[in-house]
Ligand SMILES: *[C@@H]1O[C@H](CO)[C@@H](O)[C@H](O)[C@H]1NC(C)=O
Ligand SMILES: *[C@@H]1O[C@H](CO)[C@@H](O)[C@H](O)[C@H]1NC(C)=O
Ligand SMILES: *[C@@H]1O[C@H](CO)[C@@H](O)[C@H](O)[C@H]1NC(C)=O
Ligand SMILES: *[C@@H]1O[C@H](CO)[C@@H](O)[C@H](O)[C@H]1NC(C)=O
Ligand SMILES: *[C@@H]1O[C@H](CO)[C@@H](O)[C@H](O)[C@H]1NC(C)=O
Ligand SMILES: *[C@@H]1O[C@H](CO)[C@@H](O)[C@H](O)[C@H]1NC(C)=O
């Protein structure tokens with residue numbers, strides 16, 4: 001009985017110390033060191049962390065690019081959060097005899113977005129501007145953005161799920177340059 005208890009205790013100590021070693025190897029464990037933690041405000045440490053916080057380029061739809069029938073609202077929810085100054089990249093091939101044209105519009109408000117009311121939207125990219133590197137849009141303002149395809153007078157937007165909204169967030173304050 002006592003022997004088993006000692007064995008169990010030794011196992012526990014070994015397990016805990018292994019855990020402690022693996023904790024020590026992780027960068028985030030330094031978060032418990034308050035001296036270190038405060039220095040994050042000072043901008044001279046944690047270069048790696050700061051690099052991860054730089055604005056990013058986000059390919060709309062991922063490998064799906066920008067096409068009819070992919071659920072971009074779903075994609076946007078799964079790809080959140082988006083941050084200020086992040087770049088959204090819309091890629092769509094220039095139309096030819098076998099492919100349909102697409103475009104990028106920005107709706108003025110949530111109502112025109114919900115109804116895919118192209119008349120109350122501004123064209124950002126015409127059907128040829130998604131070729132090559134794609135069309136790039138930088139979300140510079142802290143406001144919701146409503147995107148949709150403008151082709152077929154809103155049909156791609158309404159029936160092809162080619163629409164999504166993003167609300168860029170402010171970056172965590174300790175990562176400001
Ligand atoms: C806490 O972090 C500071 C700065 O990185 C370091 O100088 C100090 O030795 C650390 N203290 C402990 C207890 O690890
Ligand atoms: C941050 O890291 C990059 C490369 O990883 C390096 O070029 C740069 O000098 C570093 N900046 C600071 C302030 O350490
Ligand atoms: C697209 O995805 C959203 C969010 O997941 C969902 O609410 C919506 O019903 C989907 N639309 C279609 C047409 O499947
Ligand atoms: C976004 O970029 C602009 C100009 O490039 C800059 O003035 C602004 O401070 C940036 N905002 C954020 C939150 O990074
Ligand atoms: C039309 O464009 C698509 C996508 O770029 C390409 O795969 C296809 O071969 C093109 N078709 C014609 C007839 O040019
Ligand atoms: C396409 O969208 C319109 C407008 O929202 C709607 O009335 C129509 O039923 C939709 N058609 C299909 C096939 O989803």
Ligand SMILES: [Cu+2]
Nearest residue numbers: 102149151156
């Ligand atoms: Cu389209």
